[in-house]
Amino acid sequence: MLAAYFEKTGPPDVLQVGHLPDPTVADDDVLIAGRYAAVNPIDCYLRSGSVPANLPRPYVPGSDLAGVVVAVGPKVHDLAVGDRVWTTLQGFAGRQGTMCQRFACPRSEVYRLPECVEFRTAAAVGLVGMTAFIGLVEKARLATNERLVIRGGSGAVGLAAIQIAKILGAQVVASAGSPEKALACRQAGADHVIDYHAAPWFETIREIFPDGVDVVWDATRSPDLVGACQILRFCGRVVLMAGREAQAILPVGPFYTKEQQILGLMAPLASPESKDRGAIALSRWMERESLRLPIAAEFPLDQIAAAHRLQESATIEGSATIVGKIVVCLPDG
């Protein structure tokens, strides 16, 4: 099969596209002919080596996949050849990722894709939707009518979090760094959008919600706990899921005397039960069109290096102004 892979870490041009053996299908596995995969920042970190990981070599990157079942192991009885499916959180913990024509993984990680949902929609939602679900629902336990601030609302995770928070009935303020990004946040359903560069951000929030907010989702690479503790009410929660190099200052007194919590989020580490609940919810919300992500760019598999370059310029260098997801169309055959 055709696959994108690399033998050693480095810049985007370490990525090759070529033939690899088809995966073996274990007894409880499903073999998927992939139609669309998506690029996520973690793919770039693993490829560049900036996030050290014990990767198989060659390593096929990619967390998300949507496609059609082409084979099932003998223990799989509730999915059949031809079924439309999606999966996510692949390519971690020593396992191969999804940027390939045929991908095998356990039945428990494969979810039915409703007929009306396009493959590329499901690929785009995958990891960012699951991350937002696990963070908001499973970790922060965001409740109806609670107030959520999303710092960095226009990133793909931020846009998914805005939509999920609105589905849950929360009130949402997002920060965004440009008029285009602010528009994307509004289109995702944010009740208020503030300028990311307006300092201090928490004072702007205070003008909107004078008595504070319940959850701060900080998707930036420089989380601001001083601001978060200022604006959070009693029992407020901060979700952290970015900023690998950051050192944040925590004002201990305001934090503990208000019984606040800081919750680290790394979706691949969530429990199987959390992931199952996420998959059910995300499938339903995609079907109802209450959750979808703008597609910023689509590449064919043989341009995977260009897709990585664009992702890096947007996430790491901040020089691209894309809004939404980068998806990769996988070749037939």
Place this chain on the structure above:
Amino acid sequence: MLAAYFEKTGPPDVLQVGHLPDPTVADDDVLIAGRYAAVNPIDCYLRSGSVPANLPRPYVPGSDLAGVVVAVGPKVHDLAVGDRVWTTLQGFAGRQGTMCQRFACPRSEVYRLPECVEFRTAAAVGLVGMTAFIGLVEKARLATNERLVIRGGSGAVGLAAIQIAKILGAQVVASAGSPEKALACRQAGADHVIDYHAAPWFETIREIFPDGVDVVWDATRSPDLVGACQILRFCGRVVLMAGREAQAILPVGPFYTKEQQILGLMAPLASPESKDRGAIALSRWMERESLRLPIAAEFPLDQIAAAHRLQESATIEGSATIVGKIVVCLPDG
């Protein structure tokens, strides 16, 4: 009735002992003739004004009380005059505290004291036991065989946390700053005691548990999140319950990529359900003598100022080397 109280905040000698009107007993209240109350650091913070609070004036300090029921409101049918009882978490949220001869509070906050448990034992356990229970059980959800580090293990909360963690079946390392304090930690049941001044502490922990620990309870006034994130395993939790003036540095990357959590603890803010579970557990553990605290000093009510001075010298100035609780014997009548 006789009570200790102050009209305005300030040093220990703002405390007066004199007559105040007996409390009124609401329909669902219990009136307790107090035998023993205890002094906690929060009493000193409220009295000095270093923790601003909206206190009634005059304000009677005190969170903990053990005594005998002397009257019940007409809606109270399951406690009777003469019953031995205890209570804690009093004196917060605009309400009066327990340093007085007769104290009234709702039935739901009054717990039966097993016959074999002395009044002063229950007064000593109260707030610190409830704090340790809510932090370890309700917040951190410490599990059997998990590994707990208690920084500042020889404070009263630390000694209660060591005992509760051992009851729960955890493995406990405590840090202590002197041989006397180390001995108290060992007597409380700590599996290992390390020198608080040994730097860096987390490397000493690493020698004991090379693959890390599950929960760090930081009872010091300078919580060390850098060290905690170093030593915590995946899904590790930090409990913070002291350090009002501290600014702690959080290394964001190691924290979120290991799905760690930081949990602020302020026991009076816990849910009524958490407090009920705590009261049941603490009563049972006191009855079985698996939970008790050393009594460092006992004062009569009219020496309440001296009791506050000793608490301050131990907690705030660090100049006293007391181990255990300061209790106050309340006068009959």
